[in-house]
Structure formats: structure tokens, C-alpha cells
Amino acid sequence: MELLHLRYFLAVAQELNFSTAARKLHMAASPLSRRIKDLENEVGHRLFDRDTHHVRLTAAGNALLPIARGVLEQVDSIRWRLDETARPERTTLLLGVPTGVHPDLRERMGAFAERVGERFEIKRWPGGTDRLVEAVCDGRLALSLARLPVGADPALEQLPVMSERLGAVVPRDRFEGRESVALAELVELAYAGSPTAVTNAYFRGLDQQLAELGIKKRIELGSATFEGISEIVSSGLAFSISMLDSRSPVQNYRLDNVAILPFFDFHPRLETGLIWRKDRANGGDLQEVVAVAREVFAVPLHS
Template sequence: MELRHLRYYIAVAEECHFGRAAERLHIAQPPLSQQIKQLEAELGVKLLERSTRKVELTDAGLAYLQRAREVVSAVDAAGDEAVRIADGEVGRLAIGFTGSATYDLLPTMARRLRASMPGIELDLRGEMLTPEQTTALREGVIDLGILRPPVNDPELDLEVLRHEAMTAVVPTDHRLAQQDAVHLSDLADEPFISYPSHLRSVVMQVVVDSCQQAGFTPDIRHEVGETSTLVSFVAAELGVAMVPESVKQLQITGAVYVPIVDAPEVALAIATRHGDDSPHLARVLPLVRGILTGD
């Protein structure tokens, strides 16, 4: 039995007329009649009662029609799904976000991806430092990373899409909280809160390097892994911090963001596994680029 036999039978059963069914199937009537006889012979049951004037379904024929429709519908649905997967309309995509991008980009990206590509299941992972993301990409845990370069890994493709200035975060009652802007040197005698040094945080290294260029080494009193915790520590008056400007989307009572006149910049990039030609990733990347570049 072939799938065409089921399609032929459904047409005859629905039309109750071999001539109309043949026209619907765009085949001649004699071959159609012969195919239905072969189907009945293979099943060993009579599906249709034929006369010179009409065709009627037997009880077995009616039951077989229902099952045949289910089979053909399932096969058609499987074919449609395969095409959608090949076109990148269906799939699962895991995306990692660096700490600051978690609050600025993750909500926007989630909304726009779900609106424009509802067939793609998203696994969004926030607060991932660059080293953690590179490892997750290599191991297939995530498919796309929104991270801070540099990344020196031949297994990954990197595309820098945005640069942003660093900003100071100080407690609400701090002497610099009401300033329109501060210089890096204004922070020289302050206790600092930073990302962990042992995790090779890109932002943490930028903070240390820029402070040293301004003539002092930051006195890092606390190291925390999450941006929300870092800003919360500032609000608790445990010290000051420097974060990318996008973190300003995270508003925590007791902490104030103050621009830095001579602010260093950090880059934001997307990273993927080299040679990853997943069709759903190919569909997502243009939208992600547009969000990061403001297009």
C-alpha cells in the first residue's frame, strides 16, 4: 500500500463519484477505479458499494475513511514541519547574556523574537560572564552569546556590534551623587565593588586598567558575580562601582548612576560556534544585530 492509495480513496469516498474524484485528482477514471480495487483486494474488505448511478461507503469503508484522513493529515503535517525546520521557522535556541545586557537587552530581545518568530523556543540565560559563555558555546549549552570581548577562541566567531561608556555607581548619600559628572580620579580614595577577578571578568579588567591610567589602583573590597548584587552592594553603602551604561536600566533604591567624564568604553559582541549553520540561528541573527545596533 502506498500513500497515494489513501489519497485516491479519500477523494472517491468524499465525492461518492469516480468521475468527479478523477477530475479532482487530475487523473483518468479507469486507473483510479483500478487503484481502489487493488486497495480493497489488499485489505480483503469491500470499502465501496458501486452501481451505475452512485457510489456508497460500506461500514468498513466509512471507518477506513476516518483513519485514512488521520494518516494523510499526519503525513502532511510532518512534511510541513520538516519544511519549517529547514527554513528556520521552528527550533530551539539558547542565548547567553552578559550581566549588563541581561537588564538592557534580554527583555527587548525576548519580546521581539517571540513576536516575529513564535515557532522558535527560546532558552534565555542571564548574568553570564564572557568566560562562562565561551565555554557554554563550545560545549553546545548555548547557541548564541551576547558578551564582552576580547574572545580569543578559534572555535568561535565573534562580531562586535556596540560600544558603550562606563558609568560610576555611588550610594544616594555619597558626596558625588549629585554631580553632573565625575572624573575617574574622583574615585581614587573610594572602596570598590567589582566583578570577580578569578572569573576573568572583562569589565573588571577595564575598571582596573582605566583606574591605573588615571593614576591609582582601585581598592576592591568586594567581588560579586551578578550585576544586580553589585549595584545592591553600592546601595548598601559598601563602596562604589563602575559598570557599562546599559546597567542604568537596573534601578535599585539607594544607588545613583553618575556619568564619568573620561570614561573608558567596553564593547558588546555576538558570538557563535564556528561553522554553525543552523537555519533557526540564521533567521535570528539579523534581528539580534538590528537590536544591538539600534536599527
Template sequence: MELRHLRYFAVLAEELHFGRAAERLHMAQPPLSQRIRDLERELGVRLFDRTRHRVQLTEAGALLLEHVRPVLSGVDTAREAMRRIRPGEAGVLRVGVPPDTHPVVLPTLTEGFARRVPDVLIDLHELTTDEQLARLREGELEAGVVRHPSDTVGLESGPLARRELGVVLPADHPRAGPEGRPVRLRDLSDSPLVIFPRAMAPRLYDHVLTICRDGGFLPGAIRHARNPNFVHGLVLAGRGIHLNEAPATPLPGGLVWRPLAGAPLAWLTSVVWVPSRHNEAIAAFAETVTEGLARAGHRIGEPSAG
């Protein structure tokens, strides 16, 4: 007994007319009649009473229909479940975002993506830049939101978004100064630096330290932290200063954020993907991320070079 034969039977049982059933099934009437006869022969019962003017279910046909309906419904449910886990345009888009993604970006991202491609579910994973790049190349992600500079050889990238960094200081730090007054990197020299672990994004880590050195800031010590609460706790405890974009929400009491003079440091962010896997869903994701970053204060520029 083949599943398609059961579907033919169910449609005919609903229509009780071979012509209309054949039209619904996108097939000719003679093959449909033959499939129904094959099913009756296999089951050893007559499923329909046929006359020149009408088609009616027999008692056996009515009983079979009660068993067939939940089977077909279950198959449709299973098909939909499989469709939903397929990557790309008709399923789930698996994407990575940085752990410190601005809070404004995520709701913009999910709502904007659903508006552009309502048939695709977005599966967000909180991952560092290097974790995203590895999973993209292994086929475990379809797209990622990464920080530059990074090793994006062999990947395509959307527009580069720039967000200038400032410095988080204890309010009583000698360089804190009035709100809005820029701080020069060289004036921070010898202060300990609280920064993300190098393993999260090695090229970006080295780039930040190079810019600091070129700007005259040689940290007295380097301490690693990735959780914002831990970072702020270290700064409050006087264990270092921290370089980051302007905070989205008020900092804990005792901390202040000041811009850096000349804007020497910035988060450079873009969406990346494997060129051969590009599709409508990835394009929609890239557009939505760009929209979210712009809303969070990033300046959108040219596609990144990796």
C-alpha cells in the same frame, strides 16, 4: 507491521480511492495496492472491499482504523517534539546572555527573533562571558552574547556594541556632584571598588582595572559582587563605588549615577558563534540582539576582533 504501511492504510481509508491516496502519498498506485495486500496478508483479514467503481472499508478495516489513528497521531507528536529540540533552523536555538543584560534587551530579543524565524524556539541561558565561551566550544550553546575583551579565538562575531560606563556612588559621596556632571577616574582614587568576580570574565576584569589604573584610579580595596541588589547594598553601606552603564530603572534611594569624564570605560558586547555551525537562526539572533542593544542605548560599530 511497518509504520509506513499503517500510514498507507490510513490515507486510503480516508480517500477510499487508490489514485487519490497514491497522489497524497507521493507514490505510484501499483506499489500502494501491493503494500495494502501485504498488510492484509500479514493481519489475515480483508481491510477493503474493492470493485471497479468503488473502494469501501470492511468491518475489520474500520476497526483497524480506530486503532491506527491514535498511533499515527502519537508518532506525529513525537516527531514534532524531536524537531523542536533539534538545534538550528528547525528546532531550538540555545543561546547565552550576560546576567546583567539590560531589561529592554530581552523582550526586544524574544519578539524580534520570533518575527524573523517563527519556526525556531529560543532557549535563553543566563551565563557569564567565560561560561558562554566554554559551552559554545563544547557544543552546548549555538550562540552567545559576550563582553569584550574576551577569548574568542576560533569564534565568529557580530557587530560590536558600545555602551559607556559611569559610576554609582552614595548620594553624599564627595565626588557625587550635581546630576550630569562627569566624574574623573583619578578623583575616585583610594575609594574601594565593587566589581564582578574575575572568574566571570577574566580578560574584561583585567581590562577594567588597567583602564582605572591608567586613569589614575587606584582602588583602596576591591570587593566582588555579581547580584545588582548586593552591589547596590554595598555601595549604600559605604563599602565602595561601582562602575556600570546608566541604570535602566531608578537606583535605590541614597544612590546616584554619574558619567565618567572622557568615557574611558564601556561595555563592548557582541554575539559570537562557532563558524561551522552558523545558520539562518544564528544570523537572526545576531540581528535581533544588535537591535535590542541599540534600543538600550548601545552604539553599534564594526565586528569585534575578540
């Protein structure tokens, strides 16, 4: 019995119309009819009752239908079953991800995971930059996104992947109608640092820079969240600094009386890099992965 005969039978059984089934099979109706008769002769049973207006499955046809489907499903699955058998076992790699990663960068991460997906399964691991860098150093993470700078550890290599413009998070009612703000206008407000400031070298440096530029007041919020920062700013007690792009996920925590304005006399930017251990990339277990990462993240993003 030929598999093609079963495919012809299945097409007619699904359509219950020889002309429609023939078009689906890209053939004429008369040769299809002959192939069905050949199959009926081979199995020794009439499979269809047909007249000029109707086509119906016989009892034998109804019995053959699930058998034909099962046989064809098994045959059609041969290729992917062999591919699965021949495919090398995938290795799981952990990729560190800090808070507030821009959606464009997340899209690049997805493209990277897809590129290496045949050999490696990329799992994302959240955390503050300092902890993520530490985890890369001791081998718990294969790679990590990190807010730069991350120090000058000679064991690490870093690739710049994104630069984001920062703005002032201010009480909206105090700056109504404004399109930008000067740093000097914020001296009466306290600076409320980022929730990740204690684990982020960039924001620690930014705090020091603000002090040198005349911003002396501080509000210590400990383990406050982005939403907590927004509450303090909304009350009119403080300002903060955050990503200016409206698509940044930290914008989701902005309350009604909070606005984010660009500075016109101060130009802070948050740089993000991808880091890994040199020894694992140069002839090590991450050589292939890092080579792909260099291609996917070759051109840094800007917002």
C-alpha cells in the same frame, strides 16, 4: 445538509433575532429566514418559535445547538490541524544570556526568537560570559550573547549587537547636585568591581586600566551581588562602574544613597556581541538561524 445552513442556524440561535443575525452574516433577513425554513424542512423539526416580537429556540432547536457548534468547530479546525501536521518538528536551541542585558537588546532577542520560531524554539540560558563562551565552543549552547572581548578563538564568529555607556556608581551624599564626575575625584574611594568581574574579560581589563589611571584602592567582594555592591557604595566606602542608562536592569539594585554619574574625563563603554561556532553556521545545523540573526542584529544598539 449544507454547512452554511448550520452557520445560519447558529447565528440566529446566538442572537435570537433574525435582523441582527442577518447583519452579522452580511445578508438580508428574508433570505436568512428562508434558509432556516429549508433547514427545518430537512431535519423535520421546527427549530424556532417566532412572532413579531420574539424568537425562541424550540426543544428541537435546543437539541441541535450543541451538535451544530461541535460540527462547525471540527470543520473550522481542519486548516490549523493540517498546518500542525505539515509543520516540521521544531528544534530547541539554547541561547546564552549574561547578567544585566539591556531591555532593548532583550526586545531584539524576542524578535529573533519569533523570526525563527516556526523551525526552532529558542530557550535562554543565563551565565557569566566566560562560561557562556565555553558552552558555545563545546556545543552545549547554539549561540550566546557575550560581553566583549571574548578572545580570538578562530573557531568562533562574533557579531557586535550593543554598545553601552558606563558611569560611576558613587555615594550620593558625597556628590550631591553633581551631573558628572572626574576619575581623579574618586581616588580616595576604593573600587568595588562588578560581581561578574572574575568571569568577564572586559571588567578585568577595566580594573587594570583604573589602576594605571591612579585608582589604587580595592575592595574584594568575592561573590557579591549587584545589591551587595550598592550596599558598599551607599555606605561611602567605595565606588563602582556600571551601565549609565536608567533602563538598565542593574539600576534596579541602586539604593537611596547611591547615584550613577557620567565621567567627564573617562569614557568607558561595555560592548556586547552575539557569538557562535563557525562550523555550525557555515553549512552546519545553525546556518539558517545565523542568517536570521545577522538580519535581526544587523544594526548595533547604543545606549
